[in-house]
Amino acid sequence: MSDRRQSASRPLFAFWPPIAAMSIVVVVSNVAVQFPINDWLTWGALTYPVAFLVTDLTNRRFGAAVTRRVVYAGFAIAVALSVWTAGPRIALASGSAFLAAQLLDVLIFDRLRRSEAWWRAPLASSLSGSALDTALFFSLAFAGTGLPWITWGLGDFGVKVAMALALLIPFRTLMRFVATAPMNAGDSTA
16 A cells, blocks of 8 residues: 555544644634734734645645645634634635635645656645635635725735745755655545
């Protein structure tokens, strides 16, 4: 049995470190997004991009099928905790944006993981996921509230682009400690 198939058959609690990391990042970001720095930025912009780092490292190590399981578990935990810590509107907007963006990230990363350039998969997947996350989250969370959600979204996306570039450094460093899961032709569509 391949390493990837063995990982996919392991119980979900075996992947508690990335699930916990993802849940914590999302909950902290959902609280932080409620505190604007200015009319262009909230504190959540500085914390949320770490979720893409967690997703990409999990994908690199365990493959797309396991990473999707981790995303679903992180989604459920983060939404439940965010209802309590950030309110239902933020929790639902965040959960919707998180799920769509992280699943897009998994798909793009998995398709590009064989690229000769080590940075291509994490950068392309994080930027694509960030664009989708930003558009969904800010429109669902803040449209109609009278808050400057469009400028917050633009500022947020700008920070996510910068963070996607900056997080390539820890991604490259942590790749040395994360064994790469072998490719399995059926995993991309699983």
